[in-house]
Amino acid sequence: MSSTKIFQVRGQPLPRFPVRNHRMINTVVCGFPIISHHRVSNVLSRTSGPFLGYVPARTDENPFLRGDSNGRFGKFGGKFVPETLMSCLRDLEDEFNFVLSDHEFQVEFTAALRDYVGRETPLYFAERLTQHYKNIARTTGDGPEIYLKREDLCHGGSHKINNALAQAMIARRLGCSRVVAATGSGQHGVATAAACAKLSLECTVFMGTTDIEKQSSNVLSMKLLGAQVKSVQGTFQDASSEAIRNWVGKLETTYYLPGTVVGPHPSPVMVREFQSVIGKETRRQAKQLWGGKPDVLVACVGSGSNALGLFHEFVRDEDVRLVGVEAAGLGLDSGKHSATLAVGDVGVYHGSMSYLLQDDQGQILRPHSIGVGLEYPGVGPEISFLKESGRAEFCTATDQEAIQACMLLSRLEGIIPALETSHALAILEKLVPTLRDGAKVVVNCSGRGDKDINTLIQRGMPSSLC
């Protein structure tokens, strides 16, 4: 009985990727050829076989839950962590596998998503945006139809709450009374603080000092929600490291709540699983709206949680094109960007193997983007895998293009998108002319732009606006 439930909840199963996927490599538009020498930096433990004492709890029935039993997607992912964390991660993995099929959890979670988060979010036909691209098309009146998946309407203003809420519920089930998290733009921090307030868990959020300055209203929101905000010298990377350090110190009572599809197994799988509700809803809504599947999916990629949330459901549908957009910052040649997949190399960071921005010594480079949420030097291992297998295409958009896209959507649709989301919208400019008439494009509108208004003003928007 329970296995049928899993199918209902999880939708399409995802097996290991068949080799035939490699045939799709030619669809890469802006990706660089994969660099052949794979340097492994900061290797904490080398693993090729399963860990000793590894408990494959219920995994036999659900082989599709992961790349393989070791949390690997091809060669990416894994658990490159100190020994002390292993038992903790194993407990977490067991609990995660359990809740996926636990009726009680699913009922509670579904109700919370509906009544607290406000799902399902609409799949909105952006009529005027579609028209805009049709008007500038060379052949008159031809163009694809653009739909927005309105994650900006979620409680807290972005897709982050889907995952934060689910994991906070897991934390409570594991008997942890305290949650630690690290945040960059503050969106994940606010989502975590909200979820913890709702579930009456103690919450500590680590945040880099520079980010705290930039995002002061998010900091205050977190404090209002009862979270303790601890400042860490540096940026998001440093905050993450500090949060993990704090967690390792108090493993029994504390839960580390990762906000994105990075980190050691099972966190990439878990976050993806909780975000995949985006894709599932999209499939259902597409069926209702035009009785078919989308032709192209577009999402921005920082470390990849919103992109995977949308893509995951459609990975097996090979007729659906998947396009991820990274932040090119001031330009790929400037060295000031976050285009991990475009110019990064393979390495190990924050517990898993993936593409990274690193120098010749394997040291992490400082990323840059106007969308603070995209400022991460790594990327989710599954995203790396999708790139290497050629299943998804990845391209980049600069700060300037993102700002333009943000203004365009505000004017045409009355929706102010987050600057992260604006990167995904920016690529439409290049993507749309290559698509056939009537193709259905779904863009993940992952967050709202209220938090970015100050940044936009500072960036010297046209003076007519100020």
Next chain:
Amino acid sequence: MATSGTASSFRTSVSASSRLTHLRSSPFKVPNFTPLPSSRSHSFSVSCTIAKDPTFLMAEAEKTKAAGSDPTLWKRPDSFGRFGKFGGKYVPETLMHALSELETAFYSLATDDDFQRELAGILKDYVGRESPLYFAERLTEHYRRENGEGPLIYLKREDLNHTGAHKINNAVAQALLAKRLGKKRIIAETGAGQHGVATATVCARFGLQCIIYMGAQDMERQALNVFRMRLLGAEVRGVHSGTATLKDATSEAIRDWVTNVETTHYILGSVAGPHPYPMMVRDFHAVIGKETRRQAMEKWGGKPDVLVACVGGGSNAMGLFHEFVDDTEVRMIGVEAAGFGLDSGKHAATLTKGDVGVLHGAMSYLLQDDDGQIIEPHSISAGLDYPGVGPEHSFLKDMGRAEYYSVTDEEALEAFKRVSRLEGIIPALETSHALAHLEKLCPTLPDGARVVLNFSGRGDKDVQTAIKYLELGLHWSTGPEHSFLKEMGRVEYYSVTDEEALEAFKRVSRLEGIIPALETSHALAHLEKLCPTLPDGARVVLNFSGRGDKDVQTAIKYLEV
């Protein structure tokens, strides 16, 4: 008074159809509250009366009154756009045509399937309806009494709508209506900017030209919202006349409308103004109540026992109440802003403290002085800061169908903090007023009573206001001894604005080379007023409580602006 023949027939058809949807107990029972005395002892000062009521109008009003305690017989509004004696169309002649045209269009679109389908589609996919009816578990727990009994609290989550408040329901519908009328130009006025942003949003969505009138002073204070509106493609016009605030902006917008009435639609954001606006805005917001009825039926198979909403102009409250007015067993509670307190004179509690008069084209309760001049209202939340109230609220109050209470700034801020911590949802300061009233309401409710509170907006916009209270170290309540000393008259207490404090901050830094803390700057700022009153050679000792290194960043930000 222009009226259309379809008016009365529309009302009947609506009440007939709503009769089908639910059963009603016809005898009016008043189990939970006593109606307020309908004859207010003091005289009604009617200000700025533009049109005198013809006697037959009054007769009509009397008839409604005579319908007495059965709400199903009430005409809300009657064929003259009146709710009892409230409402009406007190407007210049030039606008009469536009208003009648609007009224006719509204009635015909109410039964137009195409329009309704398009509106429903946009509400679903663009606005993100329906909004959940959320069981606030921890808030319910908070109000549970020692014996384990207590009411169950549900929140109607209008904060999850696009742009973060219920306002968009009405803005979308009116823009669609303007498009149907063939009007390509939209005007609106805004105080704090929320209504302006909602209007600019829908104009962007439908590709309409949008002009927002805003007081020059408000524009300075709300620079972010001005930017937001411009980002959305709206033209924001500053109004410098008068006090350069909301009411001057309103006058300017109406002037514009009178001039360009053929091409222009005026989007009104609340259930105030001349007929048909109060009715139209109410009906566009009524989706809130309709969803609530359906969701309540799904969740517990019944109706809510108590409805709570905040009241400024009253659109969110009316949206929730309208559906339930005829269900007399449902208690309806509106919460107004008492600002610094009802006796302070600095409040916006129109229904509690106001008199009947005419403002913005309709008769209703107003805050006015003995000469019938409008008193500037005050509330910490910009959305409740309105000197009038929707005519239908005045009517419901006089008929005793709804109860109205008030909540001070301080109580609202406490609720703001409490709900953020307990539920992880930051409410707008407007909504916080409704939430604050739960403190008084819940202990009086029976066990298991179901309270539905209209969670009308999210608080992101108010976080800055909260920063002021938090960062400056000023607490939301003062120590008891201060209250005592003030009461006894032993100590005098004055207040100093942020601006004055910042000035003092700068002054003392420059004059004495000591950077005071912003807290201390408040004391320093008061010297400006105090010193001229002191005799020669009086010695003043000022407690220089802290140094200002921590505040330099904050101060620079404000001083630069």
